[in-house]
Amino acid sequence: MAMKKFINDPLNLTPELLAGMAIAHGDKIAIQSEKLVVRAAPKDESKVALLTLGGAGHEPALSGFVGEGMLDISVVGDIFAAPGPPKVLEAMRLLKRDAGILFVVLNHAGDVMSANMAMEMAEKEGIKIKMILTHEDIAPGIDTPIEDRRGLVGCVPLYKIAGAAAEAGKSLDEVYEIAERFNNNMATLAVAMNSATHPSTGDVLFELADDEMEIGMGQHGEAGTGSTKILTADKTAEVMLNGLVSAVNAKKGDKVMVIINGAGATTLMELFIVLRGVKKVLDEKGIVIAASKVGEFLTVQEMAGFQMFIAKMDDELIELWNATADSPYMTVR
Amino acid sequence: MSNTIGQNEVINMILSAVARIRENHETLSKLDSATGDGDHGTTMLRAMKALEDTINANPDEKLKDLLHQIGWAIMSADGGSTGPLLGSFFMGMSEGVGDNSELDSSAVAEMIIAGVNKVHKQSRGQVGDKTMMDALLPAADALKAADKGATVQDILKDAAKAASDGSEATKDMKAKFGRARNLGDRVIGHKDPGSVSISLIFQGFYDSFAN
Numbered sequence: 001m002a003m004k005k006f007i008n009d010p011l012n013l014t015p016e017l018l019a020g021m022a023i024a025h026g027d028k029i030a031i032q033s034e035k036l037v038v039r040a041a042p043k044d045e046s047k048v049a050l051l052t053l054g055g056a057g058h059e060p061a062l063s064g065f066v067g068e069g070m071l072d073i074s075v076v077g078d079i080f081a082a083p084g085p086p087k088v089l090e091a092m093r094l095l096k097r098d099a100g101i102l103f104v105v106l107n108h109a110g111d112v113m114s115a116n117m118a119m120e121m122a123e124k125e126g127i128k129i130k131m132i133l134t135h136e137d138i139a140p141g142i143d144t145p146i147e148d149r150r151g152l153v154g155c156v157p158l159y160k161i162a163g164a165a166a167e168a169g170k171s172l173d174e175v176y177e178i179a180e181r182f183n184n185n186m187a188t189l190a191v192a193m194n195s196a197t198h199p200s201t202g203d204v205l206f207e208l209a210d211d212e213m214e215i216g217m218g219q220h221g222e223a224g225t226g227s228t229k230i231l232t233a234d235k236t237a238e239v240m241l242n243g244l245v246s247a248v249n250a251k252k253g254d255k256v257m258v259i260i261n262g263a264g265a266t267t268l269m270e271l272f273i274v275l276r277g278v279k280k281v282l283d284e285k286g287i288v289i290a291a292s293k294v295g296e297f298l299t300v301q302e303m304a305g306f307q308m309f310i311a312k313m314d315d316e317l318i319e320l321w322n323a324t325a326d327s328p329y330m331t332v333r
Numbered sequence: 334m335s336n337t338i339g340q341n342e343v344i345n346m347i348l349s350a351v352a353r354i355r356e357n358h359e360t361l362s363k364l365d366s367a368t369g370d371g372d373h374g375t376t377m378l379r380a381m382k383a384l385e386d387t388i389n390a391n392p393d394e395k396l397k398d399l400l401h402q403i404g405w406a407i408m409s410a411d412g413g414s415t416g417p418l419l420g421s422f423f424m425g426m427s428e429g430v431g432d433n434s435e436l437d438s439s440a441v442a443e444m445i446i447a448g449v450n451k452v453h454k455q456s457r458g459q460v461g462d463k464t465m466m467d468a469l470l471p472a473a474d475a476l477k478a479a480d481k482g483a484t485v486q487d488i489l490k491d492a493a494k495a496a497s498d499g500s501e502a503t504k505d506m507k508a509k510f511g512r513a514r515n516l517g518d519r520v521i522g523h524k525d526p527g528s529v530s531i532s533l534i535f536q537g538f539y540d541s542f543a544n
Contacts, residue, residue: 035411077413078379078412082412082416084411085417086408110413110415113418114416116455148514198371201366
C-alpha cells in the first residue's frame with residue numbers, strides 16, 4: 001500500500017516539523033542552530049541543566065518536553081536516526097555551567113554511540129556532565145543485559161522527575177541519584193497491532209496479519225516476543241501488566257505510576273479502556289496507582305498499539321512528579 | 334603506476350568511493366528494509382554529500398586536516414550509528430596519515446588500518462556479528478598482510494576483495510547489535526547494509542586506480 005501522509009519533501013521532514021512545533025509553542029520553546037530545541041526562557045545557570053537526544057518522527061517526543069520543570073535542550077536527529085556527536089557537543093557547550101548537566105539517553109545503538117562520543121569530547125573540554133541511560137523495555141526479558149534493552153516512553157516521566165529535582169536547585173549528584181532511582185524502578189512493554197511507514201522512505205516497518213498483534217514490538221518495528229491473535233483490552237492489559245509488575249517487583253501496598261502511551265493510530269477510547277483494565281488487575285493485587293497518564297507521548301507514526309509503562313514510586317518521586325512543569329506536551333500547574 | 338601516491342590520488346580514491354555509494358544507494362536502502370528501518374541508503378547519501386562538500390570547500394587543506402574535517406562533517410550529517418562510525422573511519426585515517434603527503438603502499442595501508450581501528454573503538458562488533466566490522470576487519474587484515482613491495486593498487490585490490498567477501502558472509506548471520514539484532518532470524522538471508530557500504534567504499538578506492 002502506498003504511503004499516505006501530509007508531507008512535502010520526504011528528506012526535509014525534521015526541519016519542517018520543528019518549525020511547526022516552534023510556531024505552535026513559541027511561548028515555551030525555540031529552535032536554535034537547526035536541530036536544537038531549547039527553552040524560550042532559559043533556566044537559571046545556577047541550576048542543573050537537563051539534556052536529551054534522539055531521532056525525530058516520534059512526536060511529541062522528545063522535543064515536546066522541553067520547558068520549565070523538564071528538559072533544557074533536546075538535540076534532534078533525522079527521522080528515527082540519532083543526531084551526530086558534533087550537534088550533541090554543541091548543546092553541551094551551550095548548557096555548560098558549574099551546576100552541571102544531566103544527559104538522558106534512550107538505549108538505541110545510534111543514540112548511545114553519538115552520546116558516548118560527545119561525552120568524551122565534553123569531558124575533555126571540562127564540561128561537568130553525567131549521563132543516564134534508560135533501558136526499561138522488558139520485551140527481551142528482565143534478565144537480559146542492559147545494553148540489549150531499549151529505552152521507550154519511560155524517558156518522558158524521567159524528564160519530568162529529574163527536571164523537577166533540577167528546578168528545585170538540587171545538585172548534579174542528587175538529581176542523578178533521583179533519576180537513577182526512578183530509572184531502576186521502571187518498566188515498559190509495547191504492543192503493536194498495525195505497522196507504520198517510514199516517512200522518508202515510505203517503507204512499511206513490519207508486517208502483521210489482520211487478526212494478529214505483537215507484544216514487545218519496539219518503536220521502530222523491532223521484533224517482540226512473536227505475534228499472537230488479538231486479545232481483548234482487558235486480557236491484553238492483564239498479560240502485559242503481569243510482566244511489568246514482576247519486572248519492577250511491585251507488591252501489595254506499593255504505589256505505582258502507570259502510563260498508557262498511544263503509538264499513533266490507537267484511539268484514546270482504547271487507551272482509556274486499557275487503563276481501566278490495568279486498574280482492575282492492580283486492585284486485585286492491592287497495588288495503588290499513585291499517578292497516571294493516558295495519551296500520546298512517544299509515537300511511531302501511524303503505528304497502532306501502545307506502550308504500557310509502570311514505575312514503583314516513593315514519596316519523593318511522587319512529589320517531584322506533581323511539581324509544576326510547563327512544556328508543550330506536559331504541564332502541571 | 335607509481336609506487337607512491339599524493340594528496341590528489343587520495344582525494345580521487347575517496348571521490349570514487351562516493352560515486353560507488355551513489356550508484357548503489359537504492360540497494361542499500363532495500364537491504365536495510367530487511368534488517369533495519371530502510372534508510373541506510375538515504376543516510377549514506379547524506380554522508381557522501383557532506384564528504385564531497387568538505388573536499389570542495391577545502392581545496393588547499395593538508396591531507397591530515399582534510400580527512401579530519403571529512404570525519405567531522407560525516408558525523409554532523411545525522412545518521413544513527415552510521416554517521417559516528419563512518420566519521421570515525423575518516424578521523425582515524427587522518428591520525429594514520431600523519432604529516433605524510435606522499436604515500437607508498439605501506440603508508441596507505443597504515444592510513445586505512447588506523448581508520449578501521451578508530452571505528453572498532455566505537456563499535457563492539459566483531460567478525461560474525463553482522464555489522465560493518467565484517468567488511469572492515471578483513472580489509473584491515475588484508476592490508477596488514479600485504480607484501481611490502483606491493484603497489485598501492487595491489488593492496489587496495491586485496492582489501493576490496495576481503496571487504497566484499499566479508500560483506501557476502503553476513504548474509505548467513507544473525508545480528509548481534511542494533512536494530513537488526515531485535516529482528517532475530519528474520520535477517521538471515523540478507524546482507525548487512527553497513528558492510529555492503531564498506532565494501533563499496535573499498536571497491537571505489539581500488540577503482541580510482543584501475544581506470
